[in-house]
Amino acid sequence: MKYLDFAEKALRGEALSREECRQALAAPAGELLGLLDAAYRVRKTYFSNRVMLHLILNAKSGLCTEDCSYCSQSAVSAAPIDAYPLLDEEAMVEGARQARESKAVRYCIVTSGQSPTPGELDRLCRAVKRVKETVGISICTSLGFLDDAAARALKDAGVNRYNHNFNASRRFYSTICTSHGYQDRVETLRAARRAGLELCCGGIFGMGETEDDIIDSCLAFRELNPESIPINFFHPVPGTPLEKVEYLTPLKCLAILSLVRFLNPANEIRVAGGREYHLRMLQPLALYPANSLFVSGYLTTPGQSPEEAWRMITDLGFEVQQEVSGEIAVR
Numbered sequence: 001m002k003y004l005d006f007a008e009k010a011l012r013g014e015a016l017s018r019e020e021c022r023q024a025l026a027a028p029a030g031e032l033l034g035l036l037d038a039a040y041r042v043r044k045t046y047f048s049n050r051v052m053l054h055l056i057l058n059a060k061s062g063l064c065t066e067d068c069s070y071c072s073q074s075a076v077s078a079a080p081i082d083a084y085p086l087l088d089e090e091a092m093v094e095g096a097r098q099a100r101e102s103k104a105v106r107y108c109i110v111t112s113g114q115s116p117t118p119g120e121l122d123r124l125c126r127a128v129k130r131v132k133e134t135v136g137i138s139i140c141t142s143l144g145f146l147d148d149a150a151a152r153a154l155k156d157a158g159v160n161r162y163n164h165n166f167n168a169s170r171r172f173y174s175t176i177c178t179s180h181g182y183q184d185r186v187e188t189l190r191a192a193r194r195a196g197l198e199l200c201c202g203g204i205f206g207m208g209e210t211e212d213d214i215i216d217s218c219l220a221f222r223e224l225n226p227e228s229i230p231i232n233f234f235h236p237v238p239g240t241p242l243e244k245v246e247y248l249t250p251l252k253c254l255a256i257l258s259l260v261r262f263l264n265p266a267n268e269i270r271v272a273g274g275r276e277y278h279l280r281m282l283q284p285l286a287l288y289p290a291n292s293l294f295v296s297g298y299l300t301t302p303g304q305s306p307e308e309a310w311r312m313i314t315d316l317g318f319e320v321q322q323e324v325s326g327e328i329a330v331r
């Protein structure tokens with residue numbers, strides 16, 4: 001059966017051909033379990049049945065000057081979101097405690113805006129140091145564009161990982177954003193890597209891209225080889241330019257996750273924003289290709305509670321991963 005051949009290829013370290021990628025994306029409903037079984041064979045080889053949980057803090061919301069058309073915090077969004085400047089240190093430390101209580105292995109501090117100001121960067125670095133001293137949890141930050149100095153400051157403060165998503169294929173990028181380009185994103189990822197930070201780089205699917213764009217994005221992840229690949233399914237928010245865009249089905253989401261797994265066999269793959277909205281009752285199936293998810297919602301949209309996520313994971317016979325290497329809770 002062709003999907004098991006895809007798994008074998010993935011486990012040998014070979015990329016699927018473009019035609020094989022198309023076949024995975026076009027898997028019919030009757031072949032869904034075969035596709036997921038193949039993706040699970042790859043996932044299980046590297047991650048057993050463990051699931052990593054992450055918790056996001058939206059540490060600075062809205063007021064962004066960029067025009068990312070999918071984003072409710074952008075300059076071109078009229079979505080009625082909470083907008084506020086960077087939170088104080090204590091609020092960021094408290095978020096880390098909540099992450100620990102949620103059994104999250106990683107705490108993700110995210111800010112809106114093109115890039116942090118020097119004052120914001122200082123406050124973020126102080127908060128990260130306090131989290132490391134008092135809570136002890138792996139930290140990922142997502143703060144927009146970085147230069148080398150900013151990336152080194154984060155690394156020195158104790159940040160483990162930097163998130164900066166490709167979001168779309170290089171070809172499709174200018175369709176969803178004109179205030180910066182795909183290459184700007186590549187440069188920030190390079191700066192983060194030069195500073196010794198792990199990389200978290202994923203995409204948003206369901207914004208009107210073609211099948212070839214999806215394949216290009218998945219191949220771009222493979223080329224970059226980030227430690228973590230968050231896969232977002234576009235959740236249209238009223239008041240944003242893409243508010244009426246609605247292409248995805250649960251089956252398509254599962255096919256995309258499976259393709260990402262075939263092409264990135266050993267990378268952490270997170271089923272991220274849009275999980276609850278698009279997968280609905282099929283959410284547990286996402287854990288056959290993916291090994292990571294967010295609890296307690298996203299930047300401006302709510303999501304599954306930690307308790308519901310724990311139950312979903314254990315009902316499936318999987319287990320919540322307790323820690324990542326080198327990070328043990330300070331007690």
Ligand code: SF4
Pocket residue numbers: 064065066067068071072073074075111112113114144
């Ligand atoms: S840069 Fe970030 S916060 Fe600003 S519009 Fe784009 S995605 Fe939203």
